[in-house]
Amino acid sequence: MPSPVPVTRLLPRDFGLRLGALSSPLSRHAGASTLRVPANDSHGKLARRLWSSVVQWRELRGLEPIGSGGFGSVFKGTYFGETVAVKHVRRARNKLASRQSFWAELNAAHLRHDNLVRVIAATTTTTTATRTLSEEREDGEGHVGTILMEFAGDLNLQQVIYGAAEPLPSELCVRYAADIARALCHLHAHGVVHLDLKPANVLVSRDGVCKLADFGCSLQLGLDHEARAREIGGTYTHRAPELLKGERVTVQADIYSFGVTLWQLLTREPPYGGERQHVIYAVVAYALRPDLDREVLRRSAGGRACADLLSRCWSAEPNRRPSADELIPELRAVSELGFKG
Structure with missing residues (x-):
């Protein structure tokens, strides 16, 4: 057997x-x-x-x-x-x-x-x-x-963001982000942290629903994972600075990754350029973050609200980031403000 x-x-x-x-x-x-x-x-x-x-x-x-x-x-x-x-x-x-x-x-x-x-x-x-x-x-x-x-779909969010000929409507970006936030809310409520949230790990169904996938880097909090904190994988462009430094893992690490993912949705740009080690050093030592000086984040009330949310999501101090529960009403408020300048 x-x-x-x-x-x-x-x-x-x-x-x-x-x-x-x-x-x-x-x-x-x-x-x-x-x-x-x-x-x-x-x-x-x-x-x-x-x-x-x-x-x-x-x-x-x-x-x-x-x-x-x-x-x-x-x-x-x-x-x-x-x-x-x-x-x-x-x-x-x-x-x-x-x-x-x-x-x-x-x-x-x-x-x-x-x-x-x-x-x-x-x-x-x-x-x-x-x-x-x-x-x-x-x-x-x-x-x-x-x-x-x-089988959740043939496309992931990375392909949706960078494969379309036309920019994604900002309202659609926020709706996708809300789907991801709901997934994180459920995960975190059950003590699971994903630790590799990025567009390539979000599947988009034929009905346009985002589903979080690929839990190969995830942890169940509350277990003895302190010894593994320095061995956690993930993608360096989306990895929270406390993890890059080998510090304690919390659910707020996913919120940082969520912020980078939402920025990609809205701008359709890669978060950083340059070599890996230079980016990691700058994120940790100089608080390097994706550039908020983008037209989509300046031209409307909804865009400016998004920029404020992003800056809090990737705060260097995990306890200053919003929780997954708080993301959902904030994204709803962004949708109500709109992206028309």
Whole structure:
């Protein structure tokens, strides 16, 4: 028998021990458009939060590669007849880092929210039944784990920002930002910090809804992560200065990254130019931040309100940044002010 991911790894403490059989974790309900966890007396309302530690490989079909990154590849396929994304995490040179990335991906697996990409199943087992995955991993020694997630869309926010011929309407930028803020609000309420928020890690559905993805750098606060504070990954252009200095991790690090992401949405420019080490030094030592002297941030009341919000989001002092809860009404106020000068 293969050794699955422990089902109690990230389930709520009050879930109880009567989990039932996990060999068939998901079922299609008649007329339903999404995969659902079958409910029973022991599950109740918490059933919606369950992810499975077993992948039914025979139900995983039609895989096609759609992307790759530092720790693995992503495929699109069908699972129980529904479209899913399959992330195959391979062992990198830094074996510990690749294992940490896999487990970090599951920090939000027990959460359900419209603006978070939902985890359906995850396992550390391998299979020869799926030819594409078998070719990708080459052998069991290079495999860390496989994660099945809802397929949230073909585009990420990076592609939306920099791939369109015309500038994004400012009102749409604020709406996208509000989706991200709602995702952060739910994460932070459950003690999870993302730590790699950037446009490339935000998927945009066909309905224009933003969903936060890629939790490979995330942490569950309240656990003993102080020793790992200096080892946290992420993208240096969006990384809070306290993390660049190896200081304590808080949810406010995500607020800093949110500010840089919102600035990119509104300006369609890269946050910084120059070499990595020079940018990091300037952010920490000289409070370098993306330039607020942009027309979209000057010409209207909404733009000026956005500029004020941005300056507070990337404050050098984490406790001076707004919380995720506070972002939502502030963005609503920006929308009401408007961007017409």
